[in-house]
Amino acid sequence: MDDQGNRSIRLRYTATGAIAALAVVGAIAGTAALAAKPAAHAPRHALVANCDATKTSAPGLKDKAGAPEPRANPQPFLDDIQRLIDNGTITAAEGQVADREIQAGRVDTDSLTAAGFTPAQLQAVQQSLSGTKRGLASAAHGTSK
Numbered sequence: 001m002d003d004q005g006n007r008s009i010r011l012r013y014t015a016t017g018a019i020a021a022l023a024v025v026g027a028i029a030g031t032a033a034l035a036a037k038p039a040a041h042a043p044r045h046a047l048v049a050n051c052d053a054t055k056t057s058a059p060g061l062k063d064k065a066g067a068p069e070p071r072a073n074p075q076p077f078l079d080d081i082q083r084l085i086d087n088g089t090i091t092a093a094e095g096q097v098a099d100r101e102i103q104a105g106r107v108d109t110d111s112l113t114a115a116g117f118t119p120a121q122l123q124a125v126q127q128s129l130s131g132t133k134r135g136l137a138s139a140a141h142g143t144s145k
Contacts, residue, residue, distance in 0.1 A: 016119050028077065028105060028129070076136060077102045080128040089124045090117070098125060 078099055085095040097115040101107040107129070109122055117125070 013119055016122065028102065028107060074102050076132045077129055080132050084124060084128060090121050094121065
């Protein structure tokens with residue numbers, strides 16, 4: 001194959017990786033934003049059941065001391081990676097790399113590629129994480145797919 005063909009293939013893989021990275025980062029960032037946003041209208045029975053909560057500051061709001069907001073729960077995304085390991089899409093070692101990226105709050109396709117992920121594996125990770133993000137968004141808004 002000539003130099004032009006090799007460059008074209010590398011460019012395609014790089015573009016695919018960049019798109020997958022953007023989608024995964026968007027999935028994680030969107031979930032973090034959804035998790036940090038307090039519910040606009042809590043049901044009346046929830047307010048009555050949580051009387052102690054009304055005596056303290058509202059969740060998601062910073063108190064006067066400036067305490068940081070809690071981080072979003074990455075467990076649904078970690079579960080996605082475990083399913084990909086279980087079905088043989090990625091190896092356990094690749095799953096550990098992806099788990100570290102998720103725990104850090106940003107999934108970097110360069111790190112995943114350096115760990116040995118193929119474009120098909122990157123796409124599978126992106127699709128899985130995006131599906132979870134959509135599911136969490138639907139649940140947060142009280143809608144179904």
